[in-house]
Amino acid sequence: LLFSVIDNGIGIPKDRLNSVFEAFTQAEESTTRKFGGTGLGLAISKRLVEMMGGRIWADSEEGNGSTFSFTATFKMVKNPDGSIPLDGEFIGKEMIAEDQGAEKLKGLKILLAEDNVVNQKIAVKILEKQGFVVAAANNGLEVLDMMKKEKYDVILMDAFMPELDGMETTKQIRSEEEGTGKHIPIIALTARAMQEDRQKCIDVGMDGYVSKPIDxxxxxxxxxSIINKG
Incomplete structure (x- = not known):
């Protein structure tokens, strides 16, 4: 099957089309400064496509947007009606246990820091559906400003954002908390899932870590886990 995604963004120079699929690469350095992002999205996409036996490529004209396409190989279903029923009793017990745990967390005020607008909207909907009260910030500067006006129970912090990233924002929050007895839980959200990346988040004062794409x-x-520890 062939899939294509078309956008009307800033486009990509012809000589950079192949390199955008490399990890931690943006078409231009100014792209990261202006729009944020780690340059991992397309590299991850390429790896996933290759795992499905396909290929991925981009067609673009600078200033006129881009078209990203990929192919993937799927097996034909011989018996579409022959689905295997799942154990309803097991699923029911698991869902009840999960719901009971979530019930205790309903009403928590969460500050979500995420610079990607699409990711932000999706995360807000997921959290609100679970019963959380959610406020969203686009970068670390907004986080610091919002914390002066409102009290939050948890911060979900994108580690890499424009203007002021999650790492530096966390350092400032922990510095301001010193001697006050306060400690707001901060959970890192990042596509960098290596153990050393997790440790960097912990070292700057974050309490937890969830890798992207978010499960x-x-x-x-x-x-x-973090709320119960407190």
């Missing part, structure tokens, strides 16, 4: 269940478990 809803793991995110709620991390929030619950």
């Amino acid at each position: 809803r269940k793991k995110l709620f478990q991390e929030i619950a």
Whole structure:
């Protein structure tokens, strides 16, 4: 199957089309400064496509947007009606246990720091559906400003954002908390999932870590674990 995604953004210079699929690469350095991002999205996409036996490429004209396409190989289903029923009793017990745990967390005020507008909207909907009260910030400067006006129970912090990233924002928050007895839980959200990246987040004062793309269940478990510790 062939899939294509078309955008009307800033476009990519012809000589940079191949390099955008490399890890931590943006078409231009100014792109990261202006729009944020780590340059991992396309590299991850390429790896996933290759795992599915396909290929990925981009067609673009600078100033006129881009078209990203990929192919993927799928097996034909011989018996579409022959689905295997899941164990309803097991699923029911698991869902009840998960819901009971989530019930205790309903009403928590969460400050979500995420510079990607699409990711932000999706995360807000997921969190609100779970019963959290959510406020969103686009960068670290907004986080610091919002914290002066409102009290939050947890901060979900994108580690890499424009203007003031999550790492530096966390350092400032921890510095301001010194001697006050206060400690707001901060959970890192990042596409960099190596152990050393996790340790960097912990070293600057974050309490937890959830890798992107975000797994809803793991995110709620991390929030619950940190809240229960407090």
